[in-house]
Amino acid sequence: MSDAIISGRRSRQLGGTVLLAPATLVVLIMLAAPLALLVRYSFNRFSPTDLMIAAVTPENYVRFFTDPFYLEVMRTTIGVALLSTVLCLILGLPIGWRLSRMRPPWRGIFIFAMIMPLFVSSTVRALGWMILFARGGVLDLGSSYFFQRHFEMQFSSTGVVIGIVSANLPYMVLMAQSVFAGIDDRLSEAARGLGAAPVRAFWRVIWPLAIPGIAIATIMCLILGMNAYATPILLGGPRFQMMAPLVYWEFGTNNNWPFASALAFVLMATTLLLAVVAHTLVPRRYRA
Amino acid sequence: MTARSLPSNRRDSLARQILEVGGRWGAHAALVIGIVAIFLPLVLTLYISFFDETLVTFPPRGYTLNWYARIPEEFGKPIWTSLRIAVVAVFFALLVGVPAGIGLSRYRFPGRGLISTLLLAPLTVPGIAMGLGIYVFAIWVQLSFGMRLAGSLGLMILAHLLITLPWVVRLCLASLTNHDRSTEDAAASLGASPLMVIWRVTLPAMVPGIVAGGLFAFIVSFENLEMTIFLINPGTNTLPNAVLQHLTYSTDPLIAAVAVIQMAIVGAALLLLDRLVRLDQVAS
Known part of the structure; x- marks a missing residue:
């Protein structure tokens, strides 16, 4: 047995x-x-003639943290990621709420329409904004026609933030709609029956139940914003720099693998740090 | 309701009403802005693709479908490359991922959480880091063992296997969560070998999940850019990278038509998926 x-x-x-x-x-x-090999290479030394020399030196990391140019690129990256994530929250929650309370045929259609852009390449999604923003694009032509003046984006980061929000918003909407749909309408009815106004009923009853799911979507938006590649290249203009394109540049154009590896790790570590901070901002009792 | 009808609460309820109406209008505004932000670029791309102009100029001379006819000649090669990579990667992802899905759902063992985290990790590791890592690793293997990997289609397919695998595992796991194990026990007690049980009982129950996983894997591979750019050589340019290269020097109706084709392929795959799984629960 x-x-x-x-x-x-x-x-x-x-x-x-x-x-x-x-x-x-x-x-x-x-x-x-x-x-693992990337970690190892990030401690190697770069030479223009031999490309990579085996070593154990922190110089790539030192270079990143002492050069104002790279720190500025990191600041831009974090700024764009944070701003686009906040905008995704502001826009995504109402849309998610409305979707979750829609009647069956429309709900399915809208959910499908939200999912489709998620899986389309970032280049395709940037294209529409390029047609709008570019010199000779829709806004430029309209502005030249009506105001005899060229349209120029005030800051190159504006277009990038818009592009990233447009790309990441469906994540927030879908997550919000799925958590809101899981919350019984009778809960808010009960709160209102006890005298709470709808706004108060939302913040005191529904929001706390939705927090764990929303936190996951927020962290997802942060990760995607930090690592955006095609959007900054296509919508930011030639002088605009973010981390992911910089990694590719150091690898492809400068052939500096050690520094590219170090950059990739600094980017991953910063992204992780932001995700952890975002996680700790959620009150403990609401964590997933 | 009750609070609003009481006279002593009238001023309070007015403030609430203002807040409520403001909140509702704010929510409406966010709804409109958000929907525009998501769909305006896609709709604009569709519109531009019909322009009878070589550059984007308003108003166009007329509308034409000619740009679509020129796609095979201009982008045929990268489309073919992307399709080949995606199909082969999906085949291997199913071969490796379906058993992994069965294994994860069927067995409870120490380290199971770790393995499931590991198998789903390619979903959250940035594509840039994966691409750079895989490229330098391929060069290292090449220098150490003399295998020519970098720039080959084989390496590209292996890399795409990595990013498609989590989708197959996830969808297979999901398709087995409500699977009743008693039918497997019944088959086993009637003398079916473990392999026979999997082949005749478990796999047929998983078919929707397997097809859905394969379709998601196909889309993810076909549309991947961030990881793929590190592994491309001139002979194996993929569609998303060809689009990126074209866009860095020109925005024209031709590239809009290519983008529309990409959207159509993704849309068609998702329509199929919609019949198999609850899209809102598995897609994000």
């Missing part, structure tokens, strides 16, 4: 290993090993 149990457990272990090993290997080889 006990033999059968043991052999059963052993065959189950074997089954689990056989089923899970290939996928785990793929992720270990294609993700864990490359990232």
